[in-house]
Structure formats: structure tokens, C-alpha cells
Amino acid sequence: MKNLISTNLKNLRKRYDYTQEQLAEKLNVSRQVIAKCEKGESLPDIQLCSQLAELFDVALDDLVNYSSKEVGVDVPPRGKHMFGIVTVSERGQIVIPKKAREVFNIQSGSQLIIVGDDERGLGIVPQHYMKKFFQQAFLAEEDDER
Secondary structure (H helix, E strand, O other): OHHHHHHHHHHHHHHOOOOHHHHHHHHOOOHHHHHHHHHOOOOOOHHHHHHHHHHHOOOHHHHHHOOHHHHOOOOOOOOOOOOOOOOOOOOOOOOOOHHHHHHOOOOOOOOEEEEEEOOOEEEEEEHHHHHHHHHHHHHHHHHHHO
16 A cells, blocks of 8 residues: 555656645645655655645545556546456457446446547446436526526
8 A cells, every 4th residue: 555655646746747845835744754655654644645635636545545557547637537448359348347337336237328529539428327417408408498
């Protein structure tokens, strides 16, 4: 765990182009606290972790547990996910990673909508999200007509 926090902290600090000193000032701690956390010599307390997650706009769990080596990209912004790479079979099938199924409550028998954009690629959306979206859009249109 120490290694993930230290790696994520260092990567996020660099992504935001902060020096250790600048980050320390924002968090009201010494530069040494940041340096020790990045080296894995100490762990930030829960309050500091919470402040870091807020500052960098990432989920606290991702700050602490996210492994960029495992997934292939750095910690994503809060509410954004990178679940890894899947391989398309000869029949065009993919296996949705377990974590994605858990986050979006996708179970056997769930219906998914595949959407596409020539420039942005494909997206997979659970059918119940799209149904809710369209219901809200129609309600908003009805309100505008009144």
C-alpha cells in the first residue's frame, strides 16, 4: 500500500505541475512531509489523504489503492474509470472487467447499449441509464413547452 500512495502522490503532483514545496504550502504541511510520503518513508494520515484526493480531484480509494502499472494509465479523475484492456474474440465478444461490472452493477442478463462516434470511438452504456436519460430529456422538453 505504501508504494501505491507514494507513486500516485508523486504522479499527481507532477501532473498538476506542483513542486513539493508548492504542494506542501497548499496542504499546510512541510515539504519534508511530502518528500517522505513520495519516497514511501511514511504514510500520509487519513485527513491528509482526504485533502490530497480533493485537491487532485481523484477518489480517495484511487489515491490509496490505484495501480497504474496494473491498468496502464495514471490515477483517473474522480468519477472517471479505466478498467483495463479487453481483447475482442473472433466472434466480436469481450469480457467486461469485474471491477467495471461492480461499479456499474452489470450482471448476467443486463442489457447494454453500444454507441459510437466516428471521432471518439465506442461506448457501452447500461440500458437503464439511457432509459433514465431519455425520460429526463422528455420531461425537460415537456416543461419547456408549458
